[in-house]
Amino acid sequence: MNFRTLPLRRNRPARAVVAAAAASVLTLGLAACSGDDSGESGTSASQTGTTGAAGGTETGDASDDQGTWPRSVDSVVVSNGKATKETEKVEIPAKPEKIVSTAVTLTGSLLAVDAPVVASGGANVGPTSDDKGFFTQWAGEADDRGVKALWQLEPDLQKVAAEDPDLILVSASGADTATAQYEELKKIGVPVVVLDYSDKTWGDITTSIGEITGHEAEAADAIQSYDDRVREVTEKIEKPEQPVNVVIPAQEGAVNFFTAESAQGEIVKDLGWDLDVPGDGVARTDGSYAGRTDVRQVTAENADKGLVGKTVLGINVDGKEPVIDKLKAVPNLAGTYAVSNDRVFELAPSAFRIDYFSAMDILDQIEDYFAK
Template sequence: MGIAKTVEPSRRAFTGVLAGALVVMAGPGAARPADAAGAQRIVVLDAGIAGYAFALEAPVVAADPRFPDARINRRTGFPPLWNRQAAARKAVALPAGADGVDLAAIRAAEPDLIIAGGRNPGGLASAGRAADLTAIAPTLVVPADLPGWREELAFVADLLGRTDKVPALIAAFEARAAQVAGKIALPEGETALLQANAGGIHEDPFAISPTSGLGRTLAGLGFRLFDAASRVQGGTLDADGRVPVPLAAVLEVFTAPNLIMVSNGPVSMGQLCCDPGFRQLEAVISYRRWELDESAIRPDYLAALRLLDMVESAFARKG
């Protein structure tokens, strides 16, 4: 089967989506919808994009379950973030395949639409496989550089013709955020944001900017954030709003009285605080440090809701 030409999506289904999206529609076979809004069997190759599709109640039949933190429900094969939604839809967790994309498993799901691209392992692996994927079903490749979960939610909703569901999802997040803000005890003074290096405590950690997705969420909850990222000489923010911090500069960069540390792979707060390079930090010495898991760094919609749960638990008001 050959690859059909790239086509312009309809304005009804894709208004505002074309910026950065590669839209590939494929060829012969059983009736395949020319409009993604009519798809009934969707395969999603990025775990974060799958979360949006499940939140939008799209008919997802199979999805790649891989997030960077590799957390998986062993019984179902789904990540905790959307385990319940995927199980309810009787979706299938796609295997990774030898090169990150299992074409046979995708074909077996009999999709009438494939969504590739995104910024998680499966999405990154699939972004360059449009030629193979479009031979199976019409394929849309989502860019990995959308600025935050609100933009990604709007993008995917537009893609699937489900923009009517976005206001309720946003309202649910805002209501939960207001609830959490009213229940937590905020630290006194500024709080720095640090992420460990997945390579270990002896590798350069990251300073997280207040302008990151995590920073914006915390600021919205009332946290006063210390801009540790701006203290790194010559530092440039990556797509997640982080800057590597040379180990020798840790004590000069993270000088705030409070510290939120985001885990990264196997590296936890406990390991970091036992290391001589970190345990001299004021926030560590005074036990004014808290930990969030890796999903907090650049959350999708479901991870943003989980972030609120984590903050509520970590900063619970006593008494």
């Protein structure tokens, strides 16, 4: 067998948080981990934050605001149904008790901080989601919490209103955005907060949602739980052969490589591994990849110049043909070190979209693959 796959365990953030400890984590400050510094070795989710990020508070000490209501948070400005680059203040009068998430991408972070999400929009049914459109990494958690599935990428305002929410969350971008319905959502008469997850780490979003919902301690706990798990996994595994590529096979033999500025790449860096990413002379810099910093695509003819990692983590995003078979189908990849030496390790489809739950799933798989 020339590839390896393993079943996933299920991870939930610890709920028992000593208040003083949680406050100290927040008081230390969560240093922003933007695209400019996310490539630094050792950067972890707990070192990410929301300095001026949409959805966060502007205070320098989040612990001072915990439990204080009303509070004002930043929300992306929506104009003519489209998100802008500007933010505005939205006041939340009291700690939310019934949250509706119109964006399935944000729902996992709500669950991770134990926020009272009662209903959520969903994605299309597929390898990364269950039959309700909930992402597989947290679908079980949502079911346990009784979260209602409202739709699959087709926002229904009547269904939102029927839940009688006291807070509505909207994503500024992505297939799950509901910015086109923003003005109508506001007419429901409760705060509507728009978050842009496209340029933030999962730690940033987790922290922002903790602040918005009054669950700062739980957000800090989830991030600390990830950091603790990183340290635990690092101690329990044999460091694989370096460097490492993190890839998704694309159409026509092309290969997409995650950079250190991607959520997937950050996990590799958190583990202290050497992430290899194709340079400008190999990767595409045209079309939709012009200026993109999280993913670099290499076409089939240059694939062997890009796949130079001695260990490859391949995300099986469609959940069908094994990654190794897709790579072997590219003629000039059969002789690369990782492919020819059984060094391709498959990650589940959930690794495509990172939140607390999928980050922990990846760490579980890595521990199983490289256990001492």
